[in-house]
Amino acid sequence: MAGHSKFKNIQFRKGAQDKKRSKLFSKFAREITAAAKMGLPDPAMNPRLRTAVQAARAQNMPKDNIERAIKKSQEAGGANYEEVRYEGFGAGGVGVIVEALTDNRNRTASEVRSIFTKFGGNLGETGAVSFNFDKLGAIEFAAAKATADQMLDAAIDAGADDVESSEDGHVVYCHPDQLHQVVKALEGRFGEPRAMRILWRPKTAVPVDEEAGQKLIRMLDGLEDVDDVQDVYANFEIADEVLERLSA
Known part of the structure; x- marks a missing residue:
C-alpha cells in the first residue's frame, strides 16, 4: 500500500465543487432509481443501491429526494435505464x-x-x-x-x-x-x-x-x-x- x-x-477530487448542486442531485437520483429498478428497492438487500444512497448522503442529498428516487423505480411505465x-x-x-x-x-x-x-x-x-x-x-x-x-x-x-x-x-x-x-x-x-x-x-x-x-x-x-x-x-x-x- x-x-x-x-x-x-x-474528477473525484474536484467533481462535487465543479457541478451545480441540482445537477449533482439529478445524477444521484438517476443512479438510485436505476439501481433500485435493476435489483430490489431495499438498500440493505441491494449493494448497488446501498452504494448510490451512501454516496448521495455523503453529498447531503435530502432524504426525501433519495426516497422519491427509490419510489420512482417502482412506478409503472418508468424509464428503463441502461449502463x-x-x-x-x-x-x-x-x-x-x-x-x-x-x-x-x-x-x-x-x-x-x-x-x-x-x-x-x-x-x-x-x-x-x-x-x-x-x-x-x-x-x-x-x-x-x-x-x-x-x-x-x-x-x-x-x-x-x-x-x-x-x-x-x-x-x-x-x-x-x-x-x-x-x-x-x-x-x-x-x-x-x-x-x-x-x-x-x-x-x-x-x-x-x-x-x-x-x-x-x-x-x-x-x-x-x-x-x-x-x-x-x-x-x-x-x-x-x-x-x-x-x-x-
Whole structure:
C-alpha cells in the first residue's frame, strides 16, 4: 500500500465543487432509481443501491429526494435505464472514460461523440482506454479527520489497498466489492465520509500543456453537462496553477 500518489483522479477530487448542486442531485437520483429498478428497492438487500444512497448522503442529498428516487423505480411505465461506457481520447492523447445511464443509446452516443469531435477528441472501441485505469472503491475524508499516518494505519486495518493524503483531504481506495466493509470500519473511527463512490483511477498520467489542457477541460465540462452522463474520468496531469486558470 502506498501512502501517497501524485496521480490523483481529477474528477473525484474536484467533481462535487465543479457541478451545480441540482445537477449533482439529478445524477444521484438517476443512479438510485436505476439501481433500485435493476435489483430490489431495499438498500440493505441491494449493494448497488446501498452504494448510490451512501454516496448521495455523503453529498447531503435530502432524504426525501433519495426516497422519491427509490419510489420512482417502482412506478409503472418508468424509464428503463441502461449502463453504457464510452472510451476515447481527448487533446494531447489523454484517455477519457465516460459512464452513462440512458434510456436511449442512440441519443446518448450522438451527444457524447459530438462533444469529443468538437474539442479535437475521438471515440475509441470499448477497452481502448480502460486498460490504463483501475476500477476502485474510493472513500474521501476531510484532512482534519486524521493525520496521513493515522488514516493509512486505519485503512490497512480496514482492508483497503491504497491511500492518498494531502492538504485537501484523504482518499482511501479499495476493491469495489470491499467498499461497504471498508466504509463501515472507517466510519467507526472518523465518522461519515465526505464522499464515496466506485470510480476509475488512472495507472499513469499524460502530461498536457495549457493549450491542450484548455481543450480538454472544456471537453470534460461539456461531457459532464450531458444529462445521461454520470461520471467522466481522464488520465491527465497538468500544473496546478494552469488548472486553476483554466477552471476559472
